[in-house]
Amino acid sequence: MSVAPTSPILELKSVSRVFDGIRAVDTVSLKFYAGEIVGLIGPNGAGKTTLVNLISGFIPLTSGDVIFEGKSLIRSKPHTIAQSGIARTFQIVQPFAKMTVLENVVAGAIYAGHCGMRQARDKAIESLEFTKLTHLKDMPASELALANRKRLELAKSLAMNPRILMLDEVNAGLNSSEIDEAVRMVKAIAARGITIIVIEHLMRVVTSLAQRVIVMHHGAVVSEGPTDQVFRDPRVIEAYLGNRFAQRFAKSSTLVPLEI
């Protein structure tokens, strides 16, 4: 899958967000194209989750514009953005705890997936099968183990029929085989033509998923490009490991700072 040189599905134009004088997101301009998987990385506090919150309408912008399929989203509320086809998962999972797994997914299908009540059930069962949660469908969401709760978030977002899916650390806290499973699932979702933005700390996951990586630091985009190039960018190394290491790396070509 290559990045199509067509017009972007989602475009951020000089997006900023200021919290009490701190620029959590600082004039970020980005383009996302249909069907690509983009990695969004950066040290803790870089503004990755804030950026997702801005796109999903959860936090209003201080300045800038977000254009989704030719329309500006800055005046839209979170629910209209969700209905228009942008789904997200939360770093800390947010299930409807006392509802069953099936009901959780049905909720996604009804309101954002534009389904009738009956249709929504079929749609939910389909996305539960896709995420391999069918056998747990009648269990209350609160009783799921962490890996399954993360999958439930995925199933719920899938049922929303999104064109863009933003995954905020879906792999945090999972073991290695669970991560492999999750990576396969994300790839299968992208194969359906859904644009995926993954926030991720595990480089192994980023390199196996993303064709393109965006690196944020102190609220700004410091590097952007194909995955292997970005990991050799001295600005990225500086953001993660500090200035001194970046200088040492620039002198020696044998040093590979970020494991690929």
Next chain:
Amino acid sequence: MIFDRATAFKLVIGLLIFGGGAAFSLILDNYYLQVLTTLAMLCVLCWAWNLVGGYMGYPSLGTVTFFGIGAYADGIAQVQGFPIYAAWLAAGCAGAVVALLLGLPLLRLKGHYFAIGTIATVEVLREISNNWETLTGGAVGINIPIQPGSPDFVGRFFFLAMLGLALASFLVTIVVDRTRFGFGLRCIRQNEQAASMVGIDVFKYKVSAFVLSGVLCSAAGGIYASMVAFIEPKDAFNLITTIEIPVMVMLGGMGTIFGPLIGGVFYVVLKEFVWAYFINWHSGILGLIIVAVIYFLPSGVFGISWTSALKWLKLRRRPAPPARDIVTPAA
């Protein structure tokens, strides 16, 4: 809307209860008619509260605000010479408008803050009705024209009116329970943030439920005012009632179709029983029973899981299991 067999069953049971009530009104004397009218009124208020407090999970203590608004709207309209049905319509409309105006700010609050905010509206409206003498007659109240006809006929008329409103509340509850609106309210109760992320217009849903609930309460207030033919601030905006209603729904089961009815009947019977046998201690004993029921049966008197109750009883009889070895990991 999903109308499955279980819902059809509930609908039939409900219609039988209402049909039975209507048929009984032909043979009952006036005293029992009065008791049943009060019961029907409490059920309307319970069903109305259940939409906001049960399905949506917002602990409203403002039931009586809308009840009082309805009562005053009815009284004022009838004194102005409007026919009784027009006055009831005015009561419902006034309730809708007030619920919308109060809901817009109040529904931005949550939990305890929302509860305090709603109870404040009762106090404020009572003070307004006390002091705005040109409109409400102040503390003196309003005398409403008495309905013509024999006491039995009038009693039956108001009973059937209240029963009809209770039927409407019941049907509204069934529709809410089975449609995307009610499902959305349940999502909001669990997690508002997640609800808006799956595309639910959270604020619109909350205001709609609040207005729907307000209309039912104020219509009940309107019928009540016509029935007693006299309203005053402390009767229309009664703080005890505003607290009793949530208690009744808790007793019966929150967020269920029949919870409000069961809770209402249970509470009225319990109250009568305590009054009859413990006249000196009635409020204390009633309070203790309520606390015990809510503490031990959080999902209501009919929400007991009988299988787990049996299990619990069996467990009590078995000897204590041997202490687990904490060194070797559990199999």
